[in-house]
Amino acid sequence: MKLVVVSAGLSVPSSTRLLGDRLAAAVSGRTPAEVEVVELRDLAVEIAHNFTNGFPGRKLSAAQQAVTEADGLIVVTPVFSASYSGLFKSFFDVLEQDALAGKPVLIAATGGTARHSLVLEHALRPLFAYLHAVVVPTGVYAASEDWGAEGLDGRIERAAGELAALMSGLGSARPAQDDLAVVPFAEQLAALRPAG
Template structure:
């Protein structure tokens, strides 16, 4: 069975977090759909809450360190990304944007990305199209058509998919992302010494 690496960015600031809950559901749906395509998904979740101090440090110094550098490398090597942010002041969270700001500008170029957001009211769902899509389009990512917004009421137990359409939207977004991933060759992951020339190359002109 083929393998692909899926990186999930969760921008929730609280623990537990509805943002993380939505991120996990999207990852589960995508992994399930990939399995139907004969692909095993290796899922890694990046909790931005844990990287906040390192993000600020890189903003000031220009250098990534520790877990932040590791997360950036994982994103650059990902076959697909799920990016989920809470809504603050009618847009993505400041920490979420700060994390994106310190990524290499080409890190997500061509990478399939599913965008999602959480908020207290369905009125905030416009953030998907007026903030998140333009952000990842600017980075050159391949953003799938279905984006997912979850308001507080969407987590209610009462009613089926016709009343609370979140589960079906999650499944549809997962199908779209899985189809993009399954139809692409795996992202090549550079080894530590891949860029080091061989002795034969070094002596070639001798």
């Protein structure tokens, strides 16, 4: 099987690419897959030219083919102005209209603060639903404070299991009962009160 990671990170190293790599490793650990990474920053000029002349360059054409032929996709974007990056959106704008129809997709994003975590639900999920992809139930958002913190690994594993199950044709993966512990909101608020 072929798993393609589309990363819209702009810096080197990039937390966006790091999240994509961690997700890909988790999926590959559950189902054998050849992983290919598409770095959109390397395609920015060709994407812009595709908009103006209607033809993809050689690298962009190869990236489009990889995405179209993939058995599963992991798409990761940094958050800019409370949504996905323009480069991320532009890449999916230059794909063939039905390129993602029925394709399993895991959505993920990175940002400086947890306040942007809803970008998965208000921006990415609707975009891929419009493109007729099959988006796994669990999206993964990583804020700066999430790296090395409790919880990120569990979200990565849960989402990877869901994508691996779809890629293998097993339908949606059912998490184990203790897979995701839910902390009541009252307890979360109590933990924020100053000790006194």
